[in-house]
Amino acid sequence: MLLSVEQVHRSYRMPRRRMFRAPPVIAAVQGLSLTVAQGEVLGIVGESGSGKSTLARLVMGFERPDQGRVLLNGQEAHRLPAAARRQTQMVFQDPSDSLDPRRSIGWSITEPLLAMGLRAAERHARAADLLARVGLAPADMHRYPHEFSGGQRQRIAIARAISPDPALLVADEPVAALDVSVQAQVLNLLLELNLTLGLAMLFISHDLAVVASIADRIAVMHHGRIIETGPTARIVSAPAHPYTQALFAAA
Amino acid sequence: MLAMRELSVGFAGGLALRRATLSVARGERLGVAGESGSGKTMLGLACLGMLPEVAVVTGSVRFDGGELVGAAERDLRRLRGQRIAMVFQEPLSALNPLRRVGELIAEPLRLHRGLSRAAALDRACALLSEVGLPDPASRLRQYPHEMSGGQRQRVTIALALACDPDLLIADEPTTALDVQVAAHILALLRALSESRRMALILISHDLRAIAAVTDRLAVLYGGDIIEEGPTADVLAAPRHPYTQGLIAARPTLSARRDRNAPLPTIPGTVPALAHLPPGCRFAGRCPVELPVCRSTRPAGNPACHRGGP
Structure with missing residues (x-):
């Protein structure tokens, strides 16, 4: 299994409220388990505070679980050596935050390759290839982030994420x-990368319709737990858990 | 009650709003749909006489017969908060963090209505209960940070309602909220408009939100109102190619598609203000474009040289 999350707990200590009392603790993820196979798109749906982003951070190895294990190809995510960490890449909600405004986008999207020891000529060729792959022109590599629209910037952030050939992409609210008119373009790009590169995804969103349009399977998160999981068609046509039903009623 | 005629709002880069004509009757709920850069926020600000000073404004916005364009700040202040009120996207930035909720809502009542402190707080309590906050009396003593996002948005709505406005403008009021909370807030706005016979302008990029609340819908693109009509009709049978594309591009839950087939899209991106095409603003992205579209601004409803299907 490419990714398997086994009975993971993660809690955060909040700021102390009273001097002689223990600070309050928030359990962001409580006994969560899930798997993502090679080439599979798992959609995670949940409201703010449900623990979606904590899950993303655990999978990326930015955090270590308090209990349980997060395994990527059988190895613990937060202990991976640098070379294996490249296997997972992330795309965030706001692409402007993930691009250096003072670097050309050609530089930014091939920065991960610097660490892999690629030479300038190789990086140049790879930048052209990546831009074409995400629907931009190779000549765009000399331009800067502010010259692009929001949708184009998200394409650039995606190009950067796929540059080291990851096996798993963690996309946290990417659209x-x-x-609206640009969302579908970016979703199509992610679908195409999934189909052509076999790129597996953990696709996190609060928007059920967006998740349903891209995921093979959907897991619904609530208060740090997965309360329902199943193939997209089943979750959409016959949600079993009352909370999932309520989400659908509101959507 | 509100009548906008040929309103244009220009900036150094170009026109943010081009000859917009629109009206809202008493008790009517109008949806204004548009993406970023469509001019929808400028349209909302124009109804409050709050356009930025650098903007070049032509045309007219009349509220209850009085002209807002070029009106003196003193006169506008008498309208704002009293007869026209606004609810914004982010409730936290609309509420003073250092004041208790009760004082915040009491302030316009004391200022505009001359109520005593005690009477204003009584009224604030009634307003909080009207917007569906449980235990309003104890809420009065809370600070905004002690509440959740949905509760805060209810407070800003109570604040907007304080002086019984005739027109409420809500600019993306649910964008920052979770889906379920958003659904409650939208239902509340609709119910308040009905019970108070208050006109409502709901500005949003979200067609579902607009469908849930409004009777009539105006679609904005690149500063032009490109289509207008009863909300249900426009959404069921859109006539402008942009509206059609927008509705098709929105992922839906019902139709589970073939994963190998791409979602329908509108090609390209919304052009920047300075790069808007001179004729139809949608030229260059439109699937059924004619040569005339590039040069001449289409008139009518829908504003399309093809005249709709």
């Missing part, structure tokens, strides 16, 4: 900040 939430985009205009």
Whole structure:
């Protein structure tokens, strides 16, 4: 299994409220288990505070679980050596935050390759290839982030994420900040990368319709737990858990 | 009650709003749909006489017969908060963090209505209960940070309602909220508009939100109102190619598609203000474009040289 999350708990200590009392603790993820196979798109749906982003951070190895294990190809995510960490890459909600405004986008999207020891000529060729792959022109590599629209910037962030050939992409609300007419373009790009590169995804969103359009399977999160999981068609046509039903009623 | 005629709002880069004509009757709920850069926020600000000073404004916005364009700040202040009120996207930035909720809502009542402190707080309590906050009396003593996002948005709505406005403008009021909370807030706005016979302008990029609340819908693109009509009709049978594309591009839950087939899209991106095409603003992205579209601004409803299907 490419990714398997086994009975993971993660809690955070909040700021102390009273001097002689223990600080309050928030359990962001409580006994969560899930798997993602090679080439599979798992959609995670949940409201703010449900623990979606904590899950993303655990999978990326930015955090270590308090209990349980997060395994990537059988190895613990937060202990992976640098070379294996490249296997997982992430795309965020706001692409402007993930691009250096003072670097050309050609530089930004091939920065991960610097660490892999690629030479300038190789990086140049790879930048052209990546831009074409995400629907931009190779000549765009000399331009800067502010010269692009929000949707184009998200394409650039995706190009950067796929540059070291990852096996798993963690996408945390990747279309939430985009205009409706551009959302579908970016979703199509992610679908195409999934189909052509076999790129597996953990696709996190609060928007059920967006998740349903891209995921093979959907897991619904609530208060740090997965309360329902199943193939997209089943979850959409016959949600079993009352909370999932309520989410659908509101959507 | 509100009548906008040929309103244009220009900036150094170009026109943010081009000859917009629109009206809202008493008790009517109008949806204004548009993406970023469509001019929808400028349209909302124009109804409050709150356009930025650098903007070049032509045309007219009349509220209850009085002209807002070029009106003196003193006169506008008398309208704002009293007869026209606004609810914004982010409730936290609309509420003073250092004041208790009760004082915040009491302030306009004391200022505009001359109520005593005690009477204003009584009224604030009634307003909080009207917007569906449980235990309103104890809420009065809370600070905004002690509440959740949905509760705060209810407070900003109570604040907007304080002086019984005739028109409420809500600019993306649910964008920052979770889906279930958003659904409650939208239902509340609709119910308040009905019970108070208050006109409502709901500005949103979200067609579902607009469908849930409004009777009439105006679709904005690149500063032009490109289509207008009863909300249900426009959404069921859109006539402008942009509206059609927008509705098709929105992922839906019902139709589970073939994963190998791409979702329908509108090609390209919304052009920047300075790069808007001179004729139809949608030219260059439109699937059924004619040569005339590039040069001449289409008139009519839908504003399309093809005249709709």
